[in-house]
Amino acid sequence: MPDTLLAVEADDTSWTRREIAQQPETLRATQALLRAHQAEIEAFVAPLLARADLRIVLTGAGTSAFIGECLAPWLSNVLGRPVEAIATTDIVSTPALYLRAEAPTLLVSFGRSGSSPESVAAVDLVDARVTDAYHLIITCNAEGELARRGSDKTHVVVLPDATHDRSFAMTSSFSAMMLAALSILGGIDALDARVPAIAAAVADVLAQAEPLVRDLGTRGFKRVVYLGSGVFKGLAREAALKLMELSDGAVVTAFDTALGFRHGPKTIINGDTLAVVFVSNDPLTRRYDLDIVAELRRDAHCGALVVISADPDDGADITIAGMVDAADADLLFPFIVPAQLFGLHVSLALGLTPDRPNASGTVNRVVQGVRIYAAA
Structure with missing residues (x-):
């Protein structure tokens, strides 16, 4: 570095x-x-x-x-x-x-x-x-x-x-x-009663994920895809947007579900791709999530794979402490943190200003340039 x-x-x-x-x-x-x-x-x-x-x-x-x-x-x-x-x-x-x-x-x-x-x-x-x-x-x-x-x-x-x-x-x-x-x-x-555990998990992952995402942020991935099922599909979309914003569009980002990914979007995978999988706590859903993790590891085509899970038995790269029995809705909060930190570190590695990554001014903190037309 x-x-x-x-x-x-x-x-x-x-x-x-x-x-x-x-x-x-x-x-x-x-x-x-x-x-x-x-x-x-x-x-x-x-x-x-x-x-x-x-x-x-x-x-x-x-x-x-x-x-x-x-x-x-x-x-x-x-x-x-x-x-x-x-x-x-x-x-x-x-x-x-x-x-x-x-x-x-x-x-x-x-x-x-x-x-x-x-x-x-x-x-x-x-x-x-x-x-x-x-x-x-x-x-x-x-x-x-x-x-x-x-x-x-x-x-x-x-x-x-x-x-x-x-x-x-x-x-x-x-x-x-x-x-x-x-x-x-x-x-x-x-x-x-659940907020203390949610906040503690967010604090833990802030410290735990920093070294990993700092390293990943300097590796120059050209493509990043986030995968999540159920509530984590929306979170994967947010994670993809965060990186696109903070990299000023320099990194191609995508999102999908574990099952949907095979139906064409998996073509994003190559040696310049980072894949990130959010693993559900739901027993059925997690089986599909872990299947795509196993497949990506077996294929060995992506530049790197990061698995985020609450279950310590998953061998995840980032494990959310104390939430193995948590509802998936509660996991939304600690799961998004590594994606936010990764976007920050990519922004820094690209020499951008994270608070204002779009130097051209074509996008703004509060959207501008929208005309509202009268609906018929």
Whole structure:
């Protein structure tokens, strides 16, 4: 590793690094905030969840949309009803395909800034097109457009200010908003006992994964693919985006499920490819995950393979301590940390500024250049 890179890492006081590192604390602080406001949150949410005809839609753009993709299958199972993940970018561009006037709808909006044009427009479209619409807004910015929304059919949860990531890439804002939705919709009391273990696991993996991802970040992989099943499909998508953002598009990234990967996407594998597999704790799902791990090892075509698991018997490269019996939803939080750290180290190795990796300014922390058109 070049001495110059070591010097850069020693001086790395970027918001990106701090916001990745602060996640054990921001997760605990998020749950504490929810407990403090539990009565008013549940007064809004509980009557809605009691309605058998209620449609629940999780929405956001980019990383905020991927929160919904992670949680929708899990919450559908917990609540015993369909929970849909639909990006604001889809709602705004094709509302006729996604909104149903006759279906009472709870739109759960995620927004770090809460001011993205599509986030605001999606709320307005739902109000305009759905006869009986409700909004649960989860945001990190008390000054954002969404945070200022207020009505008897809207409840706004503003997370601790530390979760309002200053860096370009969303890290602690992603995990905090995801925890908030999991807690509010899955039960604040139910999650309360699990948050200490989640936060401890995140702290442990922050320390455990650093040497490995630092080394991997200097190896110059041209391609990286993240694989995950169930809730981890959405997480794999978020991991792929994080690396694409932090490398300023220099690394080709992809994501898929363990079973879906063989159906064409496996062609991404060559000697310049890093493959990362998130292994589920579900007994059936993990068998498929471990099968693709065994196949990739047997093929020996990829440049490197990293396995992330909670089970110490898997011989994983990163083992999540103390969570062998944890729900997959709880593993979302420690599992994303190595991907965040890897993106940071690749960014540094490429000589980029992690807080502002896109020097050309073609992408921005809060999306710009979006025109919202009136829907027919």
